[in-house]
Amino acid sequence: MARTGQPQDPVSTPQRILDAAEELFAEHGFDGVSIRQITARAGVELALANYHFGPKQDLFVAVITRRADALNSERRRLLEALPEPPTVEGLIDAFSRPFLEKSVHGGPGWKSYARLIAQTANAARWTRDIMTAQFDPIAEVFLAGMRRALPGAQEEDLYWGFHFLVGAMTLMFAETGRIDALSGGRFRAGDLERIHARLVPFMAAGYRALAEVASGNRASRK
Amino acid sequence: MARTGQPQDPVSTPQRILDAAEELFAEHGFDGVSIRQITARAGVELALANYHFGPKQDLFVAVITRRADALNSERRRLLEALPEPPTVEGLIDAFSRPFLEKSVHGGPGWKSYARLIAQTANAARWTRDIMTAQFDPIAEVFLAGMRRALPGAQEEDLYWGFHFLVGAMTLMFAETGRIDALSGGRFRAGDLERIHARLVPFMAAGYRALAEVASGNRASRK
């Protein structure tokens, strides 16, 4: 498209603002960043943030929702491609792999997005409500699949198992570096493929343990 | 002690400030709360926060560290009371039960504290470094126990399993209410005992699955 090596409008102003906001919100949280800092990093004037996105809260919502669609449509595609009935491992992989792929190969914006999601999901604020609106529909698809994969499990087990999975995934993709420090640098948060290779069998075994206790309660006490 | 029903200095000013700061930091994050709001909720004058705790950051550190000692000494007590070698379930229970007990029976301050920990652990900020300083020593004790409980496991499995456990615990004790909404109110984040009764077997099975794969790799490929 571009005729010369000189880029003409490489990225639009709204996109520059979104990218800067994503990075800074991820690092400092909603209240830890000013619109001045965002527009300065984006290389645009202060007034343009409000012109394109309205108040600061609306800009935050725009940052969250921008990547949620791409993530969830990929999740839905993988979940619907599973055999019937699906396996526990297949469900967990289909639910977690899109974030893995985006984080590893999607560019630095996806790393910021993962950190932002981790902060927001664990907060007790209006920001968390945006998250549930974005991610609860795909959670229903996951839970419906798990209901068929583990027909002996109690409903309650399916939900709390999902909660454990989400908590682990959230912390994992946030790449906080806690294990780096704890292990003296032997294991690194950036090795997402290595962690994911353990996440799937770990969570699958956990889910199965809950389902087996439920089934076992009907057959034997011990 | 008090001679009449009228309480004299029911709680000291520093404690009132800590309680108010804990509740507001948990709800809005470090940058989402002003010292004015904190002192107003505590019912003391603005200047007293700085007098007793210094700058805002030092007040935040004081809030985090106040309950960490009680929590970790109880964890250490339970971990050291385990049989030798410990069981996987025993380790996970000893590590998670103190937070459960405090959150259920310790008063509302512990609920705020859990939400604050969840926010802080998932952040990528200076606040997170305070957390690791407070909680990494007890994590070493947990990991050393798991090393004896699962002698066949790889070192890397022990660390990432711990990471999954911490992520799930963090989200669980934060009581964000996500499952309440997702389940249409059938299951509630406040039922911490019910969730904990599932956390222990779930995480134990996950840990064992990682260890069995590691042992199996030496004996057979499949």
Next chain:
DNA sequence: GTCTATAGCTTGATAGAC
């Protein structure tokens, strides 16, 4: 140890020229 008063700065948002 508590209170009043305030200095010095940053904030989100917008009005109005271009």
Next chain:
DNA sequence: GTCTATCAAGCTATAGAC
């Protein structure tokens, strides 16, 4: 769509009287 200029409000931190 972009830029300059600015407003009213809120912020942390502290000085100094009591």
